[in-house]
Amino acid sequence: MQLTTLQERLEQSGSPTRMLSTPCPPLRAFPYPLVHTNLQDEQRAWKTTAVLFDQSYHMADLYITGPDTTRLLSETAVNSFATFGTDKAKQYLAVNEDGYVIGDGVLFGLSDDEVVITGSEIAPNWLRYQAEIRGYDVSFHFDDRSGEGPVPKRYYRYELEGPNAWKILEKAHGGKLDHIKFFAMGEFTIGDLKVRALNHTMGGVPGDDATGLELFGPAAEGPEFLAAILEAGEEFGLLRGGAAAYLSATIESGWTPLPIPAIFGDGMKPYRQWLSAFTTENWLPITGSFRSENIEDYYTTPWDIGYGHMVKFDHDFIGREALEEMAKRPKRRKVWLNWDSDDAARVIGSSFVDGDNRAKALDIPTTMITWDRVMAGERLVGLATMHGHTVNVGGWASIARVNVDDAVDGAEVEIVWGDPDGGVGNPFVASHQQTRIRATISTKPPAS
Missing domain, CATH: 3.30.1360.120 (Probable tRNA modification gtpase trme; domain 1)
Structure with missing residues (x-):
């Protein structure tokens, strides 16, 4: 059977978490050099x-024109569009009816009657679907990622x-x-x-x-x-x-790319039937030390990724009622975790040995889109979703979402590093043992 929609792929997999846990190769390569100098x-x-x-x-561009352009954006985004127009820009953010993030992108006001949203395909897909089912008077021009579509940029x-x-x-x-x-x-x-x-x-x-x-x-x-x-x-x-x-x-x-879109509830079935089986939404992988059968445990709120300040209640939009409740007491917030240098060296060094003591290999300089437990002792306080190193930081750091009450500068935590099964059955991950990495919380960027 040839799958044509995301819903068909979901039904074949049995659950969203099983579908997204299917081993898949690393993120698509960028169409330019890994480095130019060093x-x-x-x-x-x-x-x-x-x-x-x-x-x-490497980014998709959706151009939108027509008399309902601003209304389409305003009614699908948490952002205010009260002063948006030519030469204005914003980080567009869409959520579902329960207030969980679907996708984002950078929105450019090119003129009074044309905008373009740039980023992954996820937000453009949502906008095109909403325009179709709600009858907005708009027109679209879509430029896919270069090399992945017939339309030139x-x-x-x-x-x-x-x-x-x-x-x-x-x-x-x-x-x-x-x-x-x-x-x-x-x-x-x-x-x-x-x-x-x-x-x-x-x-x-x-x-x-x-x-x-x-x-x-x-x-x-x-x-x-x-x-x-x-x-x-x-x-x-x-x-x-x-x-x-x-x-x-x-x-x-601190930008967090590609959160798992909150589109797997029962009410989103028509949207999944509209989406292609081969769209970005179906290859965002669930990897790392945190595993749950409940897909909502992987969903993201605006506060989780530092976007709470974008939420404005000066307009009606999808998810407004849910976000009004969330805003009263956000559960988590974005932080950085600064790794203990000895633990970072231990993890990297273990890649050069064989046997039971090998930790999960680190992708240098950046390991993206993982779901790793952040622990205070034996208490789960959050999830780390991206890890990396720059010379400006001077070491390794993670972007994480942790409980608001635990988001204290200098607080000590541990990141559980490695898959629960040690990578068994995943040809894209070398076999390894889980380990813990000591880290300290920072509410500000590590190189600021």
Whole structure:
């Protein structure tokens, strides 16, 4: 039987957790080099000079136009759209009726009647489905990840990050540029090119003094833009960043990619019947030391990933009533866990030996999308979902969601590292033994 929908795949698996626990290969590779120079210098550059990341290919883009565009966004997102419009941006966040996260993406106001949401396919899928079943008067243009769909990309997209970013832009522009507020957009020229920019950051602490800019323009102008930025950045120590450094930046910024979408309840069956069997929603893996038969144990609230401040009750939206209750007393919040250096060295060193003492191998510099228990003694206090290392942190750290009452700076916890079955039956994970890694909680990014 050839499966065509996510619902059919779910029925074949028997349960959401069994479906998502099926062994699968690592995340899809990025369509550009792992490194351009070396990982450490590329990581260091976003703190000391500047780094340029290519974002042109690995994300999906959904363009939305039509008279109901803002209404569609407002009625499906926790965010307020009271002041949204041309040259405004926001981190769009959609939840289900119970207040659990479905997906997110960066939303750009390109004009009064056109927006684009950029990121994974999950939020665009939800928007297209809602428009179809609710009859919103909108039109869509979808650019898939490069190489994964027949539609060519409309825009090139680069991230320029670091303390010298603005100096590089002004040199490329040939003069002073007006400051762009955090998560606002601006436009300027580089030679004959018109370039648009969003002020945000990947490797730093968000705010108006953030040192990151997302730069984009027509795809055909990408090579000319790249050459101009690299030439302008030479005297300021600009480095190109590869996929390894790009992914590791999230350890410092705290962005949590690809939470399991809360779409597996009975009320979501029509949506699963609408989704393809081969969509992103069905390959987000459940791995790590935490295992539960209840899929809701893997669901995410806005507060779990640091998005609680985005929730605004100035409009009606899917999940509002549930979030009004959650907001009274969030159960968990986002924190960082700073690893004990001796335990990190022990885990890495064990990869070079055979036998019962080998710990689960660490993907360097970043192990993404895991579900690992965070313990205070024998008490479960949270889950760690991403682990990584950067030279700016100076060690290993995890992004985690822990109980609000346990989210205390300096508190000592342990991460249970390794799968319960030691990787048996999973060809993509070497056999190993579970171990514990000591860590301390921090409510601020480790390199801030």
